[in-house]
Amino acid sequence: MLGPIVRRLGGRKVILASESPRRREILQHINFPFEVVPSKFEETLDKSQFPEPYLYAVENAKGKAWEVAKRIKDSEIVWRVVIGADTIVVRDGIIYEKPKTQEKAREMLRNLQGAAHTVVTGLVLIFQNDDQTLREVKCHETTHIEFSDLSDEIIESYVESNEPLDKAGAYGIQDLGGTLVKSITGDYYNVVGLPLNRLCTELLKNL
Amino acid sequence: MLGPIVRRLGGRKVILASESPRRREILQHINFPFEVVPSKFEETLDKSQFPEPYLYAVENAKGKAWEVAKRIKDSEIVWRVVIGADTIVVRDGIIYEKPKTQEKAREMLRNLQGAAHTVVTGLVLIFQNDDQTLREVKCHETTHIEFSDLSDEIIESYVESNEPLDKAGAYGIQDLGGTLVKSITGDYYNVVGLPLNRLCTELLKNL
Numbered sequence: 001m002l003g004p005i006v007r008r009l010g011g012r013k014v015i016l017a018s019e020s021p022r023r024r025e026i027l028q029h030i031n032f033p034f035e036v037v038p039s040k041f042e043e044t045l046d047k048s049q050f051p052e053p054y055l056y057a058v059e060n061a062k063g064k065a066w067e068v069a070k071r072i073k074d075s076e077i078v079w080r081v082v083i084g085a086d087t088i089v090v091r092d093g094i095i096y097e098k099p100k101t102q103e104k105a106r107e108m109l110r111n112l113q114g115a116a117h118t119v120v121t122g123l124v125l126i127f128q129n130d131d132q133t134l135r136e137v138k139c140h141e142t143t144h145i146e147f148s149d150l151s152d153e154i155i156e157s158y159v160e161s162n163e164p165l166d167k168a169g170a171y172g173i174q175d176l177g178g179t180l181v182k183s184i185t186g187d188y189y190n191v192v193g194l195p196l197n198r199l200c201t202e203l204l205k206n207l
Numbered sequence: 208m209l210g211p212i213v214r215r216l217g218g219r220k221v222i223l224a225s226e227s228p229r230r231r232e233i234l235q236h237i238n239f240p241f242e243v244v245p246s247k248f249e250e251t252l253d254k255s256q257f258p259e260p261y262l263y264a265v266e267n268a269k270g271k272a273w274e275v276a277k278r279i280k281d282s283e284i285v286w287r288v289v290i291g292a293d294t295i296v297v298r299d300g301i302i303y304e305k306p307k308t309q310e311k312a313r314e315m316l317r318n319l320q321g322a323a324h325t326v327v328t329g330l331v332l333i334f335q336n337d338d339q340t341l342r343e344v345k346c347h348e349t350t351h352i353e354f355s356d357l358s359d360e361i362i363e364s365y366v367e368s369n370e371p372l373d374k375a376g377a378y379g380i381q382d383l384g385g386t387l388v389k390s391i392t393g394d395y396y397n398v399v400g401l402p403l404n405r406l407c408t409e410l411l412k413n414l
Contacts, residue, residue, distance in 0.1 A: 001364075001386040002386060003368075004361060031383075148208075153210075154211060173395070176209060178404070181394070182404050185392045186391070187389070187390060188391060189385060196385050197387070197389050200386045201355060
């Protein structure tokens with residue numbers, strides 16, 4: 001879908017309001033033309049205030065995208081759209097974020113195995129119209145994940161690799177964690193951190 | 208699952224009987240210890256002789272694995288297991304292989320969109336036991352794929368990238384083709400060419 005998107009952009013820029021190396025890699029890998037402007041939005045929302053976990057992810061994505069859009073609105077950057085995204089791992093209504101220690105990682109992996117969990121990305125796009133007004137498009141994408149049965153030996157070996165520490169839910173499907181995942185239902189890239197098909201579909205629809 | 212597998216291998220080699228750059232990349236990316244010995248098995252099986260498409264993929268995988276296993280059996284290589292794999296794309300019982308021309312790629316993509324198709328990998332492992340006898344383990348892994356609705360503009364732009372030409376089914380989910388895929392059900396790596404979770408699970412079970 002990249003060719004048609006690039007034609008519709010007509011040289012105006014796509015801004016990714018995220019410092020996540022994984023989101024950047026997904027777009028770079030397919031030669032998507034974009035620039036990174038890291039958001040200064042502080043992710044301090046109170047999770048307990050949201051009736052559904054996906055609303056928390058969308059609100060974070062919204063905060064990130066609008067902070068950047070407002071900041072660059074009157075700058076010299078000729079931009080067309082700002083992308084904000086936030087990815088969370090959810091099981092039984094509980095949001096799993098990045099484990100800070102190996103002990104937390106071990107606990108998360110034990111909790112996540114044995115039943116399905118979901119990965120939800122909130123995606124918010126702010127379009128700058130020709131008359132300089134801004135328009136928001138928001139959505140979320142859900143992917144279901146099923147782990148293999150993980151023995152203590154498998155969990156211990158994975159935790160020792162230190163890969164879990166900076167990953168929501170304590171695993172990275174795009175790296176060693178991919179060996180643990182038996183099956184997914186939904187968009188694979190959503191689990192990595194950016195729902196690529198949904199992003200491209202929304203861009204094509206709105207550009 | 209890599210740590211436990213490496214421990215059970217105890218230094219004996221894993222041989223990948225495939226020249227596929229994508230299979231190699233999957234294993235290299237997670238630092239899986241393996242060596243490539245390309246199979247000389249000629250893939251000339253008559254597809255029409257197989258009552259189910261997956262049997263064709265398994266038979267190809269078997270041919271690749273055994274050709275290498277027999278060839279290195281009495282060599283100086285200290286090996287434990289040979290991996291043979293063959294990946295096909297199937298819709299309505301029809302096997303889609305690599306399109307040879309842009310016109311064929313266009314036709315395949317038009318046929319595959321609008322309904323689900325499956326990617327099937329036949330996986331055959333030949334283990335060398337301590338008493339030098341050989342033991343075969345065979346299985347197959349299926350992943351269901353749903354494309355977005357693809358307009359002529361999207362198909363044309365993708366075909367022009369030339370990415371489809373060397374890919375079964377005329378797309379690569381790990382590259383630009385990932386933008387076309389709305390949802391998968393199953394193992395993502397199976398679509399790339401090697402069912403990583405299944406491979407690791409069978410290795411752990413049989414080593």
